[in-house]
Amino acid sequence: MNAEIISVGSELLLGQIVNTNATFIxxxxxxxxxxxxxxxxxxxxxxxxxxxxxxxxxxxxxxILTGGLGPTKDDxxxxxxxxxxxxxxxxxxxxxxxxxxxxxxxxxxxxxxxxKQALVxxxxxxxxxxxxxxxxxxxxxxxCQFILLPGPPKEMKPMFLNELLPYLINxxxxxxxxxxxxxxxxxxxxxxxxxxxxxxxxxxxNPTIAPLANEGEVTLRLTVKHSNIEEQNRLLxxxxxxxxxxxxxxxxxxxxxxxxxxxxxxxxxxxxxxxxAESLTGGKFSGLLTSFSxxxxxxxxxxxxxxxxxxxSVLGVSKDVIDRHGVISSECAIEMAASAKEKLNSDIAISxxxxxxxxTQENKEPGTxxxxxxxxxxxxxxxxxxxxxxxxxxxxRAIKYGCFYLLNQLKRWNKAE
Amino acid sequence: MNAEIISVGSELLLGQIVNTNATFIxxxxxxxxxxxxxxxxxxxxxxxxxxxxxxxxxxxxxxILTGGLGPTKDDxxxxxxxxxxxxxxxxxxxxxxxxxxxxxxxxxxxxxxxxKQALVxxxxxxxxxxxxxxxxxxxxxxxCQFILLPGPPKEMKPMFLNELLPYLINxxxxxxxxxxxxxxxxxxxxxxxxxxxxxxxxxxxNPTIAPLANEGEVTLRLTVKHSNIEEQNRLLxxxxxxxxxxxxxxxxxxxxxxxxxxxxxxxxxxxxxxxxAESLTGGKFSGLLTSFSxxxxxxxxxxxxxxxxxxxSVLGVSKDVIDRHGVISSECAIEMAASAKEKLNSDIAISxxxxxxxxTQENKEPGTxxxxxxxxxxxxxxxxxxxxxxxxxxxxRAIKYGCFYLLNQLKRWNKAE
Numbered sequence: 001m002n003a004e005i006i007s008v009g010s011e012l013l014l015g016q017i018v019n020t021n022a023t024f025i026x027x028x029x030x031x032x033x034x035x036x037x038x039x040x041x042x043x044x045x046x047x048x049x050x051x052x053x054x055x056x057x058x059x060x061x062x063x064i065l066t067g068g069l070g071p072t073k074d075d076x077x078x079x080x081x082x083x084x085x086x087x088x089x090x091x092x093x094x095x096x097x098x099x100x101x102x103x104x105x106x107x108x109x110x111x112x113x114x115x116k117q118a119l120v121x122x123x124x125x126x127x128x129x130x131x132x133x134x135x136x137x138x139x140x141x142x143x144c145q146f147i148l149l150p151g152p153p154k155e156m157k158p159m160f161l162n163e164l165l166p167y168l169i170n171x172x173x174x175x176x177x178x179x180x181x182x183x184x185x186x187x188x189x190x191x192x193x194x195x196x197x198x199x200x201x202x203x204x205x206n207p208t209i210a211p212l213a214n215e216g217e218v219t220l221r222l223t224v225k226h227s228n229i230e231e232q233n234r235l236l237x238x239x240x241x242x243x244x245x246x247x248x249x250x251x252x253x254x255x256x257x258x259x260x261x262x263x264x265x266x267x268x269x270x271x272x273x274x275x276x277a278e279s280l281t282g283g284k285f286s287g288l289l290t291s292f293s294x295x296x297x298x299x300x301x302x303x304x305x306x307x308x309x310x311x312x313s314v315l316g317v318s319k320d321v322i323d324r325h326g327v328i329s330s331e332c333a334i335e336m337a338a339s340a341k342e343k344l345n346s347d348i349a350i351s352x353x354x355x356x357x358x359x360t361q362e363n364k365e366p367g368t369x370x371x372x373x374x375x376x377x378x379x380x381x382x383x384x385x386x387x388x389x390x391x392x393x394x395x396x397r398a399i400k401y402g403c404f405y406l407l408n409q410l411k412r413w414n415k416a417e
Numbered sequence: 418m419n420a421e422i423i424s425v426g427s428e429l430l431l432g433q434i435v436n437t438n439a440t441f442i443x444x445x446x447x448x449x450x451x452x453x454x455x456x457x458x459x460x461x462x463x464x465x466x467x468x469x470x471x472x473x474x475x476x477x478x479x480x481i482l483t484g485g486l487g488p489t490k491d492d493x494x495x496x497x498x499x500x501x502x503x504x505x506x507x508x509x510x511x512x513x514x515x516x517x518x519x520x521x522x523x524x525x526x527x528x529x530x531x532x533k534q535a536l537v538x539x540x541x542x543x544x545x546x547x548x549x550x551x552x553x554x555x556x557x558x559x560x561c562q563f564i565l566l567p568g569p570p571k572e573m574k575p576m577f578l579n580e581l582l583p584y585l586i587n588x589x590x591x592x593x594x595x596x597x598x599x600x601x602x603x604x605x606x607x608x609x610x611x612x613x614x615x616x617x618x619x620x621x622x623n624p625t626i627a628p629l630a631n632e633g634e635v636t637l638r639l640t641v642k643h644s645n646i647e648e649q650n651r652l653l654x655x656x657x658x659x660x661x662x663x664x665x666x667x668x669x670x671x672x673x674x675x676x677x678x679x680x681x682x683x684x685x686x687x688x689x690x691x692x693x694a695e696s697l698t699g700g701k702f703s704g705l706l707t708s709f710s711x712x713x714x715x716x717x718x719x720x721x722x723x724x725x726x727x728x729x730s731v732l733g734v735s736k737d738v739i740d741r742h743g744v745i746s747s748e749c750a751i752e753m754a755a756s757a758k759e760k761l762n763s764d765i766a767i768s769x770x771x772x773x774x775x776x777t778q779e780n781k782e783p784g785t786x787x788x789x790x791x792x793x794x795x796x797x798x799x800x801x802x803x804x805x806x807x808x809x810x811x812x813x814r815a816i817k818y819g820c821f822y823l824l825n826q827l828k829r830w831n832k833a834e
Contacts, residue, residue, distance in 0.1 A: 011629055013453045015444025016638075020435055022458070027432025036430045037465060039458035041439070048454060055472075071608040072628065106803060111612045131806060152631070154810065276700070276721065282707025283693070283700025286721045290699025293775055293808055301727035303720055304693065304703045307761075310718035314731070314760055343731055344724075358710055391710055 001172055003029055003036045004060035006052055008068035008077050009151055010043035021066045021149075021156055028160065032169055033178065034062065044074040053084050057144045062168075067151030069134035071113040077148055078137065082121045085141035089119040092126055095135045102133065121148075127163040131155045136163065178225050181207075181236050183243065185218045186259060186404045188250040193218050196246050200239075207239050216397050217259075252407055259403035260288045266410050267298040275344035276302030277315055277336035277351040279327065280369060285352060285399050300346040305336065315339045326362040327353055333372030334380040341374040347415065348375035350402055356391045366391075369398045376409045418589055420446055420453045421477035423469055425485035425494050426568055427460035438483045438566075438573055445577065449586055450595050450642075451479065461491040470501050474561045479585075484568030486551035488530040494565055495554065499538045502558035506536040509543055512552045519550065538565075544580040548572045553580065595642050598624075598653050600660065602635045603676060603821045605667040610635050613663050617656075624656050633814050634676070669824055676820035677705045683827050684715040692761035693719030694732055694753035694768040696744065697786060702769060702816050717763040722753065732756045743779040744770055750789030751797040758791040764832065765792035767819055773808045783808075786815045793826045 005022050012019050022039045029036050037060065042048045049068075056063040068077030082089050096118035103110035117133045120126055127136030132155035137148040147164060149156045185193060194201065194211050197220075201209045207224035222239055226232045244251060253262040267274055276286045283304040289295055305311040308327055312319055317335045325331040336351035350373055357366025367387040374380065383405055387397045422439050429436050439456045446453050454477065459465045466485070473480040485494030499506050513535035520527040534550045537543055544553030549572035554565040564581060566573045602610060607630035611618065614637075618626045624641035639656055643649045661668060670679040684691060693703045700721040706712055722728040725744055729736055733756045734749060742748040753768035767790050774783025784804040791797065802818055804811045 007456075010627070012440075013443055013456065014447045015440045015442070015453075016629070017631075018435060018437055018440045019456075023429075023432045023435045025432070026430055030431045036432075037460065037462075038469075039424075039430065039436075039456075041456035043454065045454075052455075070630070072611050102805070108606070109609070111608050113608050113612065131810075154632075154806075278700065282703050282712065282716070283695070283719060283721060284704030284707070286699050286723075287701030287704040290701070290721075290723065290773075291809055291812070293773075295699065296723060299699070299723050301721045301723040301731065302700060303731065304700060304707075304718045306703075306707065306713060306716050306718040310761055313762075314718065314720065344727055345730070356707075356710075392708055395708070 001034050001061045002059075003034050003062040003064060004038040004040065004056045005036060006049075006056060006063060006065045007039070007041040007151075008044065008049060008065060009041075010045075010074070012041045012067075013043045020153060021151070024153070024157060025064055025066070025160065028165065029168075031178070031180070032165070032172065034168065034172065044068060044076060046076050046080055049076060049080045050084060053080060053146075057084070057141070061143060062145050062147065064147045064149065066149045066156055069117070069136075069148060069150045071111075071117050071133070073113075078119065078121055081139055081146050081148060085121070085139060085146070087122045087124075087139070090122045091115075092118050092120040092135060095120070095126065095129075095133075099133050124148075125167075127159050129155055129159055131158055138164075138167065178223065179229075179232050179236070180221055180223045181240070182255045183220045183222070183240065183251055184253045184255075184257065184259075185220070185247065185250040186216070186252055186400060188218060188247060190218045193220070193247060193250075197243060200242060204239060207236055209239065209243075216400060252404060259400050259407070261292065263403045263407055263410075264289060264292045264295065264298065266407060268294070270410060270413060271298075271415055272348060272410065272413065273298055273300050273346040275300045275340040275346035275349040277340035277349065277372075278302060278304050279306055279311070279336070279352060280354040280356055281352040281395050281399055282306060284395060285350070285402060288399065300344045303340060303343070311336065316343060328355055328362045328364045328368060328370065329353075330370050330372070330382045330384060333370035333382045334374070335372075337372035337374035337382075338380065346375070348373065348406075348413075350374075350406060352398055352402060354385075354394070354398060356394050358391060367394050369394065369401075371398065371402050371405060373406065373409065376406075376413050381409070418451050418478050419476075420451050420479040420481060421455040421457065421473045422453060423466075423473060423480060423482045424456070424458040424568075425461065425466060425482060426458075427462075427491070429458045429484075430460045438568070438570060441570070441574060442481055442483070442577065445582065446585075448595070449582070449589065451585065451589065461485060461493060463493050463497055466493060466497045467501060470497060470563075474501070474558070478560060479562050479564065481564045481566065483566045483573055486534070486553075486565060486567045488528070488534050488550070490530075495536065495538055498554075498556055498563050498565060502538070502556060502563070504539045504541075504556070507539045508532075509535050509537040509552060511545075512537070512543065512550075516550050542584075544576050546572055546576055548575055555581075555584065595640060596646075596649050596653070597638055597640045598657070599672045600637045600639065600657065600668055601670045601672075601674065602637070602664065602667040603633070603669055603817060605635060605664060606630075607635045610637070610664060610667075614660060617659060621656060624652055626656065626660075633817055669821060676817050676824070678709065680820045680824055680827075681706060681709045681712065681715065683824060685711070687827060687830060688715075688832055689765060689827065689830065690715055690717050690763040692717045692757040692763035692766040694757035694766065694789075695719060695721050696723055696728070696753070696769060697771040697773055698769040698812050698816055699723060701812060702767070702819060705816065717761045719761070720757060728753065733760060745772060745779045745781045745785060745787065746770075747787050747789070747799040747801060750787035750799045751791070752789075754789035754791035754799075755797065763792070765790065765823075765830075767791075767823060769815055769819060771802075771811070771815060773811050775808060784811050786811065786818075788815065788819050788822060790823065790826065793823075793830050798826070 124139040207222040341349035354369030541556040758766035771786030
């Protein structure tokens with residue numbers, strides 16, 4: 001099955017947004033063994049869209065379109081496909097009810113062009129949109145299937161994964177036997193990792209090993225081909241073991257698991273509750289931790305002690321420590337964590353204080369960071385970092401180091417019963 | 418001048434990297450008034466690349482190619498273009514010296530395929546690559562110009578800006594005076610906005626008005642063409658005034674300014690300090706507010722009162738309120754904000770409580786959100802929302818509503834001196 005992706009939207013041709021949809025779809029199709037031979041982007045222009053559709057039909061079995069399903073007059077995708085394959089647009093009652101309910105629930109007036117979103121190509125298979133109003137469609141014409149998906153990634157991605165992918169896998173009679181496993185590393189650079197594994201990377205062909213650096217993390221993608229799933233897993237396990245022998249201390253998780261998610265999972269597994277005291281990071285650490293459903297079973301709460309006097313008044317850090325060592329200090333980080341643990345009655349606590357920049361603070365350079373941890377050992381713990389990068393990079397890296405530090409310490413920790 | 422961008426590389430069709438090159442080039446061409454009508458991506462495949470080149474030549478004046486200029490056998494771009502326009506490849510001495518020197522300087526052996534990178538299309542204009550080894554080219558054929566640029570953004574971007582852009586501006590006889598102004602709206606849907614402005618959108622040609630919805634916000638891009646900058650601004654101001662007359666209450670800022678940045682700017686301008694009490698949002702609001710350098714002049718700190726007992730113990734919400742109304746209530750939101758204002762000694766405070774989902778809480782549906790505000794009026798203020806979407810969407814939208822709500826209230830607020 002040869003596929004082609006057509007992205008519709010003048011905002012793409014004006015460079016106002018990056019086309020991450022084409023990347024996402026290509027990636028997923030590659031995994032199930034469908035070849036993508038072209039990605040095309042056209043604007044909200046009926047003539048050029050129709051020309052692109054005609055061409056795609058002539059050379060591809062599967063044409064996936066994103067965008068142009070919105071309520072406004074410049075949304076032309078379903079109209080153009082319907083014209084090309086000679087079918088009318090008809091109201092899809094289920095989608096219409098969904099849209100009407102959406103407005104009713106919110107007590108908002110529904111405009112006529114919202115109704116337009118419930119129009120679908122006659123005889124097409126409708127793909128439900130659980131995150132927006134435009135339904136997707138599968139419309140067949142002779143040997144070619146046109147798949148119409150909404151443009152906003154928040155709507156397109158779940159529709160692709162939950163509605164379309166099972167359909168496609170069924171169409172091609174099961175997944176071809178290529179599997180990837182991603183190993184995630186932190187605290188080691190890409191070139192160091194590559195140097196440590198060079199002979200493996202160069203000699204291994206099944207699975208192949210591909211390193212990739214991104215946002216201070218490095219991943220290794222192991223890709224294996226084999227018709228037998230058990231054999232696939234055996235080959236992946238074997239290679240993973242070789243890698244772990246050399247750089248296992250830096251490995252923290254698999255596939256798409258972020259450091260924060262891994263921490264969340266580990267806190268859950270250990271039934272360990274946590275509290276936070278954030279200055280440098282201003283609540284971003286707890287904001288990320290609470291993005292996971294079920295966070296309330298491990299996260300007690302936190303104090304964002306941004307102003308210095310708030311560290312004393314709300315958190316209870318002693319004036320003496322601040323006067324003697326300043327707020328950008330290991331002593332302050334340790335007291336912040338200890339106070340958070342006590343005030344919020346948690347098993348452990350983590351604190352962040354430091355200089356995000358751009359200016360210095362207490363004569364310390366931007367990137368100076370102290371992370372304190374309470375509750376994981378009898379002795380108070382902290383780490384000091386000197387991080388590179390701008391304000392947001394420093395804050396984000398501090399958070400990642402905090403997660404990694406906690407993960408390593410948690411391994412040895414067990415809840416007192 | 419009508420342009421088309423062809424991105425070459427199988428890694429794009431496999432979804433291994435995002436095509437930021439096409440976005441970058443489109444953006445820059447839009448600024449100088451060159452229309453991009455198509456973006457096409459093809460793999461490292463001679464037949465399909467040639468087909469794409471043929472088609473581009475037939476419909477575009479300017480064909481910009483990125484990628485496929487590397488040293489390996491699957492790099493085919495210049496070979497394919499040379500074939501199409503019937504020119505041989507010849508060594509470019511300057512590039513050859515540059516490459517030889519590169520290896521000499523680093524004491525590395527130079528391989529034969531590195532020499533291949535110095536081959537250029539005969540009679541083409543060579544674009545120097547100061548960040549890599551593959552030179553770019555401008556090759557003309559009849560009415561069409563082919564521009565060949567390297568694929569790595571680190572090489573492509575400086576070559577585009579420093580070598581190609583001056584050439585293109587010269588070609589089109591100076592920059593056409595096109596300017597955009599983006600108006601940002603919140604609290605109104607795209608279709609409602611369009612309905613309210615339909616006659617303007619349809620009748621206005623200079624500036625044009627283009628709506629775009631993204632993450633719960635809507636923007637209107639006004640694009641004006643005029644040789645005189647003052648006249649440009651006059652035309653933009655005139656259209657903006659017409660728009661503001663109708664939907665001004667939803668407009669909060671310009672261009673790339675986020676709601677949170679606008680709030681930060683307004684707090685600064687009013688010298689108003691703020692504190693937070695976050696349950697639903699878990700610190701994400703303060704995490705975003707502290708992303709701006711200078712946040713300490715307006716942000717005092719916050720309490721992330723995630724567990725119910727923390728709302729009482731650390732924040733000081735009364736047990737009675739929680740027992741009688743629950744934590745998902747306007748009463749709790751109001752007390753959270755009032756307590757944060759008092760505990761953290763700020764001018765104003767904002768609180769977030771609600772159900773992020775996926776499950777219900779206190780028998781309330783996911784998306785039920787209460788935002789409390791203290792300090793902006795004698796009476797306590799709150800708003801109740803029923804937000805759609807998954808867990809993170811609910812949290813993000815709650816934060817945006819909170820910003821928008823504060824922004825509107827702050828307009829009427831002045832610091833007591």
